[in-house]
Amino acid sequence: MTLLTVEDLTIDFPRPGGRSGGATRPVRGVTLTVEPGQTLGVVGETGCGKTLTGLAVLGLLPPAAQARGSIRLDGRELLGAPPSQLRAVRGGAIAMVFQNPATAFDPVRPLRTQFERVIRRHRGGSREQARARAAELLAEVELHDTDRVLGSYPHQLSGGMLQRAMIALALSCEPRLVIADEATSALDVTVAQQVRRLLLRLQHAHGFGVLFVTHNLGEARDLCDRVAVLYAGEVVETGPVEDVFTAPAHPYTKALLAAVPTVDDDGAPLASLPGEVPADVLAVTGCVFANRCRQAADLCRSTPPPARTLPGGRSALCHFADPEVAA
Amino acid sequence: MIPDTPHTPDTFDVSGVPAVLRVQDLVVAYGQHRAVDGVGFRIAPGESYAVVGESGCGKTTLARTVLGLLRPAAGEVALEGVRLDQARGRDLRALRQRVQIVFQNPFAALNPRMTVARLVDEPLRLAQPDLTAAARAEAVSALLTSVGLADRFLGRRPHELSGGQCQRVAIARALAMDPVLLVLDEPTSALDVSVQAQVLNLLADLRQHRGLAYLLISHDLGVVRRLADRIGVMRAGRLVEEGPTQQVLHEPAADYTRALIAAVPGRGRAALMGGPEAGDEAGSGAAGGPAPGDGARADPSAKPAPAPASGAAAVPASELSAPSSIGSSQ
Numbered sequence: 001m002t003l004l005t006v007e008d009l010t011i012d013f014p015r016p017g018g019r020s021g022g023a024t025r026p027v028r029g030v031t032l033t034v035e036p037g038q039t040l041g042v043v044g045e046t047g048c049g050k051t052l053t054g055l056a057v058l059g060l061l062p063p064a065a066q067a068r069g070s071i072r073l074d075g076r077e078l079l080g081a082p083p084s085q086l087r088a089v090r091g092g093a094i095a096m097v098f099q100n101p102a103t104a105f106d107p108v109r110p111l112r113t114q115f116e117r118v119i120r121r122h123r124g125g126s127r128e129q130a131r132a133r134a135a136e137l138l139a140e141v142e143l144h145d146t147d148r149v150l151g152s153y154p155h156q157l158s159g160g161m162l163q164r165a166m167i168a169l170a171l172s173c174e175p176r177l178v179i180a181d182e183a184t185s186a187l188d189v190t191v192a193q194q195v196r197r198l199l200l201r202l203q204h205a206h207g208f209g210v211l212f213v214t215h216n217l218g219e220a221r222d223l224c225d226r227v228a229v230l231y232a233g234e235v236v237e238t239g240p241v242e243d244v245f246t247a248p249a250h251p252y253t254k255a256l257l258a259a260v261p262t263v264d265d266d267g268a269p270l271a272s273l274p275g276e277v278p279a280d281v282l283a284v285t286g287c288v289f290a291n292r293c294r295q296a297a298d299l300c301r302s303t304p305p306p307a308r309t310l311p312g313g314r315s316a317l318c319h320f321a322d323p324e325v326a327a
Numbered sequence: 328m329i330p331d332t333p334h335t336p337d338t339f340d341v342s343g344v345p346a347v348l349r350v351q352d353l354v355v356a357y358g359q360h361r362a363v364d365g366v367g368f369r370i371a372p373g374e375s376y377a378v379v380g381e382s383g384c385g386k387t388t389l390a391r392t393v394l395g396l397l398r399p400a401a402g403e404v405a406l407e408g409v410r411l412d413q414a415r416g417r418d419l420r421a422l423r424q425r426v427q428i429v430f431q432n433p434f435a436a437l438n439p440r441m442t443v444a445r446l447v448d449e450p451l452r453l454a455q456p457d458l459t460a461a462a463r464a465e466a467v468s469a470l471l472t473s474v475g476l477a478d479r480f481l482g483r484r485p486h487e488l489s490g491g492q493c494q495r496v497a498i499a500r501a502l503a504m505d506p507v508l509l510v511l512d513e514p515t516s517a518l519d520v521s522v523q524a525q526v527l528n529l530l531a532d533l534r535q536h537r538g539l540a541y542l543l544i545s546h547d548l549g550v551v552r553r554l555a556d557r558i559g560v561m562r563a564g565r566l567v568e569e570g571p572t573q574q575v576l577h578e579p580a581a582d583y584t585r586a587l588i589a590a591v592p593g594r595g596r597a598a599l600m601g602g603p604e605a606g607d608e609a610g611s612g613a614a615g616g617p618a619p620g621d622g623a624r625a626d627p628s629a630k631p632a633p634a635p636a637s638g639a640a641a642v643p644a645s646e647l648s649a650p651s652s653i654g655s656s657q
């Protein structure tokens with residue numbers, strides 16, 4: 001059975017707030033699934049709605065947000081569920097790993113206190129048992145000097161160590177789904193690589209599914225089974241990660257991949273994507289990407305494209321979706 | 328004009344052209360801590376040199392020293408053959424105009440109350456005080472055109488610009504000083520991929536058309552591959568490897584360089600799990616060997632990094648800061 005199903009999720013901010021010109025409907029009809037033990041990457045540029053989608057699954061949207069659609073974990077509806085139930089889900093079946101691990105820990109207490117609290121809440125037991133479990137968890141994330149780590153305050157650990165500790169804390173509730181949002185973005189490149197490897201190893205060992213939010217396309221390729229590309233609040237393309245990366249079907253995915261500078265490229269000018277997301281996406285009559293799309297035709301400007309199903313478990317939101325082997 | 332300070336003979340290469348920047352045996356210290364510890368390299372006119380390395384390795388300290396904002400504890404920094412580290416007063420200010428910086432965060436670098444026109448006019452006034460208002464207006468417009476911004480942006484303020492447009496304004500401000508060397512400190516890491524591509528293409532163009540030299544600081548080897556002719560790999564205040572970009576990226580000599588290259592994501596899951604371990608030493612850190620990354624603050628008994636010590640050898644020489652220098656107040 002599908003682990004997580006997000007169906008036609010729409011998020012409104014009825015009173016405009018946030019950044020100037022901010023969308024009042026930053027997530028529009030997002031549909032995603034995560035299978036048990038699999039990783040779905042959610043990628044796209046600033047403001048496309050990645051974080052809000054993850055927060056909606058966690059039941060952690062800002063109070064002003066209004067979400068509709070359906071979010072089901074193991075078939076059970078989470079959207080609109082009472083806060084107490086959502087809290088239980090967050091400390092149980094769903095765990096989260098965020099960009100800034102420092103904010104996950106209380107700055108004025110040693111890590112031990114927090115581990116004990118979370119572990120005892122989840123499985124009860126004595127303080128000693130919780131400590132032993134904390135040490136086990138830290139060993140699993142390859143933090144070996146567990147006594148010293150547990151005795152440390154967050155500021156005494158490097159970013160990489162803290163991110164490992166946050167992952168250990170996430171594991172403590174034996175989650176079935178981990179939501180990671182830019183989990184490596186604040187880390188140095190080699191440390192980020194270590195954390196990616198760790199996540200994969202843990203996933204093999206424990207079989208949890210992952211909703212992996214990142215702006216880093218390379219990272220998505222390395223970690224994910226499937227990927228969903230968001231643009232202006234919509235999923236514009238989804239499919240198995242290698243297929244999407246080697247033969248993108250949506251013009252936006254094509255443009256995004258062509259804009260990434262790589263270590264092995266030939267130095268020819270990068271294909272850049274001119275223009276911007278329309279200030280008011282709700283005012284757009286046709287395809288929201290039409291103002292930047294090289295393939296835009298009259299049809300695109302008048303009629304919003306349907307989500308077209310393509311062979312191989314893929315789909316793209318485009319009148320002319322056509323998987324094309326990237327140059 | 329270049330101030331009247333004696334040239335040092337070895338700043339010239341065989342062709343007799345002085346290096347735009349020559350850094351030699353440079354040591355910059357915060358108290359006892361040598362953030363830059365014996366670094367040397369040269370940048371030829373029109374050349375683009377990248378310094379790569381992880382957080383805390385000393386890149387920003389190096390950049391600030393090249394900008395004349397920090398005094399070295401030892402060693403030399405020469406701009407077009409003139410010793411920056413020995414210059415004072417007016418000479419120093421004149422030298423500092425020759426190097427400009429573009430920062431990572433384009434919003435923070437721009438005064439939110441100024442229009443684009445004023446933001447570019449401000450450095451131009453300092454660089455060319457004799458220009459008439461009309462000539463300056465023309466120059467502002469030309470500078471903005473050269474970074475791909477049309478005249479309709481003249482009246483806008485930073486909050487009315489996208490990140491990429493802000494970064495273009497920051498670049499135009501730097502160009503207004505007519506520098507020979509542009510220091511680019513993570514110039515695109517705050518930008519989205521598609522915007523980054525625009526700014527990278529612009530930077531490549533500007534170098535070609537203006538003969539500017541770049542000192543690029545970046546942790547993104549893809550960006551470095553695009554913009555740099557040569558790379559210096561920095562670790563714990565020292566250069567561990569230096570060479571032409573292609574050579575360093577394809578035949579790295581140092582283990583640390585290999586680890587940095589292996590850490591570039593995007594080669595697929597098999598490569599991620601199969602590649603060489605990038606010095607995984609998350610445990611208690613300080614495992615001895617020169618492994619990159621996570622060891623930086625791995626000792627939980629360590630105290631937090633000391634605050635900038637007063638009386639430190641590296642004088643954050645605020646009295647040296649001319650208001651002309653973009654973001655020098657950062």
Ligand SMILES: Nc1ncnc2c1ncn2[C@@H]1O[C@H](COP(=O)(O)OP(=O)(O)OP(=O)(O)O)[C@@H](O)[C@H]1O
Pocket residue numbers: 357360362380381382383384385386387388389632633634635636
């Ligand atoms: N004002 C200061 N006082 C004391 N130590 C400092 C100060 N500024 C920097 N350092 C130390 O000097 C070293 C180099 O710092 P620097 O900021 O130059 O590195 P960096 O490579 O640019 O790092 P990042 O990529 O994180 O900006 C670090 O160990 C840092 O902790």
Ligand SMILES: Nc1ncnc2c1ncn2[C@@H]1O[C@H](COP(=O)(O)OP(=O)(O)O)[C@@H](O)[C@H]1O
Pocket residue numbers: 013016017018019022023026044045046047048049050051052053062064
């Ligand atoms: N509290 C809020 N009020 C109004 N708009 C918001 C709020 N939070 C986010 N938004 C808007 O929603 C869009 C998507 O935000 P987010 O999901 O955080 O994007 P990202 O993909 O960068 O994580 C943006 O346009 C943002 O301005």
Ligand code: SF4
Pocket residue numbers: 250251252287288289290291293294295296297300305317318319320321
């Ligand atoms: S529907 Fe038309 S405008 Fe939209 S992405 Fe497809 S081709 Fe481009």
Ligand SMILES: [Mg+2]
Pocket residue numbers: 050051
């Ligand atoms: Mg986000």
Ligand SMILES: [Mg+2]
Pocket residue numbers: 386387
């Ligand atoms: Mg820095």
